[in-house]
Amino acid sequence: MQARYFEREEDGRLRCTLCPRACRLADGQAGFCFVRQNVGGRMVSLAYGRSTGFAVDPIEKKPLDHFFPGTNVLSFGTAGCNLGCRFCQNWSISKARVAERRSQQWGPREVVDLAIEAACPAIAFTYNDPVIWAEYAIDVAKEARARGLKTVFVTAGYVAERAREEIFAHMDATNVDLKGFTEDFYRKVTLAHLAPVLETLAWLARTDVWVEVTNLVIPGLNDSPAEARALAAWVGEHMGAEVPLHFTAFHPDFRMLDVPPTPPETLARARAAALEVGLRHVYTGNVHDREGQTTRCAGCGEALIVRDALALASYRLAGDRCPRCGAKLAGRFGAAPRTPGDGRPRYLGLA
Structure with missing residues (x-):
């Protein structure tokens, strides 16, 4: 292609x-x-049209907690990546060449057909970074929008200015993985640089794309309370206090098998620090933490959406407002979520 x-x-x-x-x-x-x-x-x-697999995921797995919560999304990716993260948790895909992955051609119309057949109102470009297969993602997104589906771009945000304008013109939501908050971490651990990611995030905050931010917290590398506080303060200043921020747990993988999993207490401290600097919606991920995964009204504190990991326990949002005080919740919301359940993905197999 x-x-x-x-x-x-x-x-x-x-x-x-x-x-x-x-x-x-x-x-x-x-x-x-x-x-x-x-x-x-x-x-x-080389990646155009070549998916390494499809799955029906809860939207919360992306993670997106304020974008049609409780709905499902058709997720897929290709091979390769433009970062070199030593901790990559999708390394069998992101570090592979296309020829090393079993895949077949899936045109944009066929992908959208599959999403409709699976009763998914949205399609997520994920698993490996869709920036590197931008042309394919854009073409699928055009087809999806033409047929009434939403689009989700899950990325590390390492993209050039001209390209990002065209890519995100076709996307409804994105989760950007802010790997750390120091140049030293980016250079040594991801083989990339911090500044372009921050530029992408600040730019996205000025667009109509719904944005959430994720930080994978790795013991001994980017887990200090000071870094969590600085990262959260930057998000509040340059993106806004309503932007959801997710602190997620690391598990040993790829070239970091000697690093221990992130203790839940570390995520709780990071979340507390982010709330203290003024962010209104801060979450923990990859752990069971009902309070850390509950969406509360920024006005009165009412629990609006209760989660446990990816499971949706209760949903009390009235449209996009708190039923108790009437305050509007930032995000994109529909009429009704899927039936509350365990949130497990349903894999459709390799293409």
Whole structure:
């Protein structure tokens, strides 16, 4: 598939303009992400149409707690990634080349057909970072919107300015994974940089896209209360106090098998720090923590949506307002959620 987002260099190489890496590719070379390649002077997307699998997930798994909570979403990804996170928890996909993953062609119409058949009102581009397969995500999103479905972009936010404008013009919601809050962490642990992610987040806050932010808390690396407080304060100042922030637990994986899981107490401290600096909707994830996963009214404190991990226990929101005081809850909400249940994903198998 012919790709966009590149410029031709004087020496014949193609410079990718999709993400801040700006990979310069000679004929036959692929970028850091493995899926964008110079083939005979043409930039090609090797990932276009090639899904490594589909699943029906609760929207809370993305995680999105203020975007049609209690509904299901068709989730899928491809192969490759433009970050090099040592802790990657989807490494079998994100660190693989397309040829190493069993996959078949799924055109945009076929993906939307599958979502409709699975009774999913939304499609999520996830598992590996959809930035690297932007053309495919955009085409699926166009088809989805034309047929009345919502779109969700789950990303690390490592994307160039021109590309992000086109990508997010077709998205209804996004969760951006803010890996840490120091340049040292980004450079050493993700092989990337912090500044472009912060630029993406600040820009998104000025758009109509619903945005939530996730921080995976890793013991000994980015788990200090001071960092949690600084991160939350930045979100409040540059994105707004109503933006939901998720602190989620790490489990040993990929190249960090020697790091212990995140204690629930660490997440609770991070959440408390974020609430203290003024954020109104702060959550914990990857743990059982009913209070840390409950959506409360920012006005009166009423419990509006009660969760336990991905399970929806109760839903008391009246449209988009608190039934007790009438205050409006920030987010996007529908008439009724799915039946409360355990929130387990339903895998549809590899494509």
